[in-house]
Each structure stands twice: as structure tokens, then as C-alpha cells.
Amino acid sequence: MKAFLMYRNRDFRLAEGLAPSAAELTADLELDTLFDAMAGGDSFLREVAKNAVLASLYDPESILYRQHVLTDCLGSPSVVREIYALAVETIEREKRVWSLMWERYPEAALHRATEVIGLFVKPLHRLRQIANDEGSRFQSEGFKRFFSMISAELGDEYMRRVEEYLERLEFKNGILMSAELGSDCKGVNYILRKSSEVRQSWFERLEGWVSELAGRAEPALQYEVDDRDEAGFRALRDLRVQGVRHIASALAQSADHILGFFTMLRLELGFYIGCLNLHEQMLRKQEPIYLPEPLPAGTPDFHCKGLYDICLSLRLRERAVGNDANCEDRPLVVITGANRGGKSTFLRGVGLAQLMMQCGMFVPAELFRANVCNGIFTHFKREEDASMKSGKLDEELSRMSQIVEAIAPGSIVLMNESFASTNEREGSEIAAQIVRALLRTGIKVFYVTHLFALAEGFYRGGQRSALFLRAERLADGQRTYRLLEGEPLPTSFGEDLYGRIFEAAD
Numbered sequence: 001m002k003a004f005l006m007y008r009n010r011d012f013r014l015a016e017g018l019a020p021s022a023a024e025l026t027a028d029l030e031l032d033t034l035f036d037a038m039a040g041g042d043s044f045l046r047e048v049a050k051n052a053v054l055a056s057l058y059d060p061e062s063i064l065y066r067q068h069v070l071t072d073c074l075g076s077p078s079v080v081r082e083i084y085a086l087a088v089e090t091i092e093r094e095k096r097v098w099s100l101m102w103e104r105y106p107e108a109a110l111h112r113a114t115e116v117i118g119l120f121v122k123p124l125h126r127l128r129q130i131a132n133d134e135g136s137r138f139q140s141e142g143f144k145r146f147f148s149m150i151s152a153e154l155g156d157e158y159m160r161r162v163e164e165y166l167e168r169l170e171f172k173n174g175i176l177m178s179a180e181l182g183s184d185c186k187g188v189n190y191i192l193r194k195s196s197e198v199r200q201s202w203f204e205r206l207e208g209w210v211s212e213l214a215g216r217a218e219p220a221l222q223y224e225v226d227d228r229d230e231a232g233f234r235a236l237r238d239l240r241v242q243g244v245r246h247i248a249s250a251l252a253q254s255a256d257h258i259l260g261f262f263t264m265l266r267l268e269l270g271f272y273i274g275c276l277n278l279h280e281q282m283l284r285k286q287e288p289i290y291l292p293e294p295l296p297a298g299t300p301d302f303h304c305k306g307l308y309d310i311c312l313s314l315r316l317r318e319r320a321v322g323n324d325a326n327c328e329d330r331p332l333v334v335i336t337g338a339n340r341g342g343k344s345t346f347l348r349g350v351g352l353a354q355l356m357m358q359c360g361m362f363v364p365a366e367l368f369r370a371n372v373c374n375g376i377f378t379h380f381k382r383e384e385d386a387s388m389k390s391g392k393l394d395e396e397l398s399r400m401s402q403i404v405e406a407i408a409p410g411s412i413v414l415m416n417e418s419f420a421s422t423n424e425r426e427g428s429e430i431a432a433q434i435v436r437a438l439l440r441t442g443i444k445v446f447y448v449t450h451l452f453a454l455a456e457g458f459y460r461g462g463q464r465s466a467l468f469l470r471a472e473r474l475a476d477g478q479r480t481y482r483l484l485e486g487e488p489l490p491t492s493f494g495e496d497l498y499g500r501i502f503e504a505a506d
Helices: 022-028 031-039 043-054 060-075 077-095 106-137 141-153 156-168 202-214 230-284 310-315 343-357 392-406 424-440 452-460 494-505
Strands: 177-181 187-192 293-295 302-307 323-326 332-337 367-371 376-380 412-416 444-448 466-473 479-485
Touching: 022 031, 022 043, 022 343, 022 376, 031 043, 031 230, 031 310, 031 343, 043 230, 043 343, 060 077, 060 141, 060 230, 060 293, 077 106, 077 230, 106 141, 106 156, 106 230, 230 310, 302 343, 310 343, 323 466, 323 479, 332 343, 332 452, 343 367, 343 376, 343 412, 343 444, 343 479, 376 392, 412 424, 424 444, 424 452, 452 466
Parallel strands: 293 367, 332 444, 332 466, 376 412, 412 444
Antiparallel strands: 177 187, 302 323, 302 367, 466 479
């Protein structure tokens, strides 16, 4: 049995296919806030969320497959949470079953496997009941196949046979087995046999005893071991071990198979439970969410309405400010304007939305459409570090070199105040050469910068494939945290902040 709720034809695995820039993405986009919100205090859910978000999908069909499953989850959250809780409870109950070294003690292995499968019977019954009662409400390919598999695999006949076999494996009436003599007069080909004993009433048993006493019944061949015959009991124990060894192994594999199913079900549903946790928090704040339209890689496209930084929203009591942008066929977006005007916040929102779209989630926006990127990279400015062995410019160039080695055509790179650690002329020249090289390679670039020479150079140079956004500043110096299309200005209005800080100090 397979869940197949994350991928159409394979299982979801932790720590598989993580982005090469996972650590930088986590730090620069403040992803820990997102993971914590999805986890709801559950360390397992946090690990699932982290792995799912950072292991991007690069095929729009795979993204849509998850989106459809997520849509079902959002439509029936209580059912999904019940199935998840059922998987968690089953796994935890199995852990409490006593175990020994299976290879050395086949009977102990048989006892444990029988007990474990016995524990699984009730959850399997409940899972089938959910499939029968609720399955029609789910429309995604993933859930329809999942519930169809449950109904087919866990039919009445199958469950009846499981319960029957479990009862037989208690061996209340002893073990019936056959064997043959080998060439060295030792037993071979031990086979556990189905008991042919028929249940009799007390009167039928009494009749049998009377027949035996009267000599009318054929005598049964039997051998009784004396209570003091230790060697005889060891021989019988060895015979019993030979009889149950193979069935113990087979039953243990069956128990592992069912446990593996519940483990995978917990893992794959864990992602959607994290999405439900995040969704509920956004609903409470009345923040918009949107299932995005993933477009094939190749032609650069990015269109958003009301896009906001979901991690910032999670930390604020009020709603976050959203922004619009339309970058169709424009692989370069240059963002300039007033200090503390929302530029870096928008850049993080872009990165978060791209990551969330490419793992099959909803995005924090009223509308969102973008092409799938082959890789997502960030190059944000770093705070001063006394332990650095070289200057900040060297450190920035080193990180950019690592990105260049890992990046490929069709990727996206988010640059925040890159190369501002040197003078404007030098920083602008370095940045301009790097950005042009990235664009020629087919890489999409979002660049937040205070380097006027850099921004003006692209603008005056007739960079038709670029979108220029500017943080809005009102006449009185107030920041609206909105970005509007506009030509770069030679000032970031740092005097506004200077006046505000020193006025407050006075």
C-alpha cells in the first residue's frame, strides 16, 4: 500500500533534493518563521515543512498535483487531521510493543508480530470506514487514488481473514507441523500446518472419550515427554522453533509493511497538516492567500497582486502591506527608493512566494503567476562579523562565486544591497557586470539597491527587459511600504530617518 499524496508515482523522503542554497535561503528569507508557523510546536511537522519547502518541484504538473491534494485538505480539514492523528497514534502504539532479538528468538518474533498486526486491525478498520464515508468528498487525483486503494485492499474478506489468521496464530491447541527425514536422519522440510481440529461441544467430546474407552475409536499415536526430561523438552522446543521460523519471518515482514504504510502516511500528510496550520493563522488575520499558476520554465514571467511577506505578517499583529508587479518577459527587476520603504520586504515576499509555489503550497497574495525556476538563490548583505578574515567585499564576491558555480539557466537570484560595501562607482561596476552576465545566461534577477549609478545605468541604457520599482514616499516623508513603477532617484531620503531619530532623541 502506498500513499502517493506528495508525488504521483513515488514516496516523499526527508532530506532528499534540498536546494543547494538551502542555508542561505533559510537565513535571508527568514524561513524559520514559516516553518514554526506550519509546525504549531510539533518538531516532526517542522522537519517535514522544512524539507518540503526547500525541495522545490520543477515540473508544473507535479506542482498542480500537490495543489489539488491541498485543495481537498482545505475543503475537509477535519477528515485529514483525523487520518493524520490515526497514523500518529498507530505508530506510537507500535513502539510500545515489547520486542526481543528476532533472529535468535523466532517465537518471540512471532508473538511480537502477531501483537503488532493485532494493533493495526482497528486503525485499518477505521481508515476503511473513513474511505467509505468521506472519500466521495475528495476530488484530487491523489486522494481519489488513495481512498480507492484503501477500499480495494482492506475489503471485508481481507479483514476477516486477517482476524482469523491472528486467532490461529495464538496456537491455543498447540502446533501442527510436518517434517521429513533427511539423508543423515535429521529433520528437514519443516512445514507449519493448518490445524484440522473441529470445535466440539462437551457432549461430543464425552462421546469420543467413551468410544476410546470402549475400544471403538482408532488409537492416536502420541509421545509424552516426562516432566523431568530436560533433553526432551529442549528437543520439542527446537522442533517448535523450526516450525514457526518461516511464518515468524513472513509475519514480521507483513507487520513492517503495514507500519511502513502508516509511517509514510504520517510523513506525507504532515506537509498538508503544516499547510492547514498556516492557513488557519492567515484566516484569523484575514490575510489573502492564493493557489498560484505555475508556468513552464523558460520564458520569464512574474505577475502578482497584493503580494506580501508572509513571515513578516506572522510576526505582526496587523496585516502586512501587499504590492503589485507585472514582469512578463522582463527578467530583470530593479527596486530602489526610500530607506525603510518596504524594498527588502518585497524581495523576501518574492522569494517566499516562489518557494511556496514550487512546493505546491498557496502563496501570500491576492493573485500570483510565475514561471517555474530551476533554482532559487539569494545574495543578501551580511552584518559585520569580527571573525571574518577578509573584507566585506571579498566576502560578498566569495558568496557570489558560490552562487555562480551552482546556478543554471532558468534560475532566479534575489540580490539585496549586494556590493554596497565598497564605494558607489566600484560597487556599481561590479554589480552591473554580474547582472548582465546572469541575464545573458537566462537567469532572472530581482535587485534591491541604493547604488544610483547602477540603477540609472540600466534605466538610461534602454534596458527594455527590466522593470523598475520604487518605494513610495509621501511629501511629508511618510513611508507607505508600497512599490510603484518609476525611474530611480539619486537619493534614498536618509535625512528622513536622521531627522526622525534625532528628533526622538531630543
